[in-house]
Amino acid sequence: MSKNNYIFPKKSDLRHLKISDIKASLPDLKNLYEAKSVAVGKWLMGVIEQGLKDGSMNFNDVLPSKPEFAYLLGVSIGTMQNAFRYIEDLGYVESKQCIGTLVRNYKQPVTTLRKLTSKRDMAANSIKRYIINNGIKVGKTMPSSATLATITGYTANTVRLAMENLSIQGILEHKYKNSSEYGWILKSVDFDLAEEIESAKAKTLVDMVVKDLENYISANLKVGDRLPTHMVLSQELKASIKTIHDALKVLSDNGILLPKRGRYGTTVIRIPNDKTVDLKPETSIFAPAADTAFYHYEKTQNYVKKLIVNNYQIGDKLPSISELAQELDLSQNTVRKAFHNLAKEGYLVFSRGRYGGTFVIDMPEVDTQAFKWLAVNPQYAKEYGKGIVEN
Secondary structure (H helix, E strand, O other), rough: OOOOOOOOOOHHHEEEHHHHOOOOOOOOOOOOOOOOOHHHHHHHHHHHHHHHOOOOOOOOOOOOOOOHHHHHHHHHHHHHHHHHHHHHHHEEEEEOOOOOEEEOOOOOOOOOOOOOOOOOEEEEEEEEHHHHOOOOOOEOOOOHHHHHHHOOOHHHHHHHHHHHHHHHHEOOOOOOOOOOOOOOOEOOOOOOHHHHHHHHHOOHHHHHHHHHHHHHHHHHHHOOOOOHHHHHHHHOOOOHHHHHHHHHHHHHOOOOOOEOOOHHHHOOOOOOOOOOOOHHHHHOOOHHHHHHHHHHHHHHHHHHHHHHHOOOOOOOOOOOHHHHHHHOOOOOOHHHHHHHHHHHOOOEEEOOOOOOOOOOOOOOOOOOOOOOOOOHHHHHHEEEHHHHHHH
């Protein structure tokens, strides 16, 4: 696996600050003339500057979590998320999945952690293009973040973060004249479009990890081999387990990997850049993980259908999810999913309150359905193949 210069610090080696370590006076968040997240962000900047000055904070210290700050300040976690993004843009902190938010040298910001090309940056570039293409003049009001989200194809929250970032760049500014007013106006058109952002999807961390995984598979594995665990790959590639999961899903969708449930793991079914496909017998008759998950829910649904037909009438109340989960030796989430699917099919209805519960509103039809095999021993697959040839 290729080496890189990214630092992947161990969480246990870092000093984690407690919320009780924050001694600064709390900010006044009433009658603001700027976004609350910006006001909180500026307060955090002051906390970090003072902490580094008096020695109560050091570079690479991990700040308390966003929920802890949100509780301390009486704001939402979403506001804290935006505030952290705001100060990260200014170089005060650097966030890393599975670790936290690290204090950085804002006077000499250096990125040392392997990070994702931000969708926020791509959204910001799309907003710039919208400004240019529509000839919006300086001082004019911008469309709302919801409208821009529809235009650019990004989520409203991503667009809000992008607009905050454009505010830091001096392109937009908040349209605040009093505490009840909101919105954005165009402050400057002195900017360039980052053309490389147009192809940024090819440069996201997930795609970089996909390339690394392809190189690893080509160099170390052959068709039929099982991949190391997510944890091992995470440590090798200096990426979070979530990023590894997303990258493996891309390779599965591209027909390179086959995820199997349980102890069978994820196996290689095609070497990257190899156009020839030589599937093993057990691969051809092994249901993909998504299919087996569907089977698991549908098996539960079929049981509930039979239970209704044999024991209940329209209007009767079914046992609770926890009772059925215990009876079937399944997780409550599996039973809940089966209930919701049957409700969508029009057989059940949910009611809240003291006399609430899950009630039968129509009698289901009970039938059987053949499913793909869920687990196949490779040795059995050989015998299976012989049987096909002999017949």
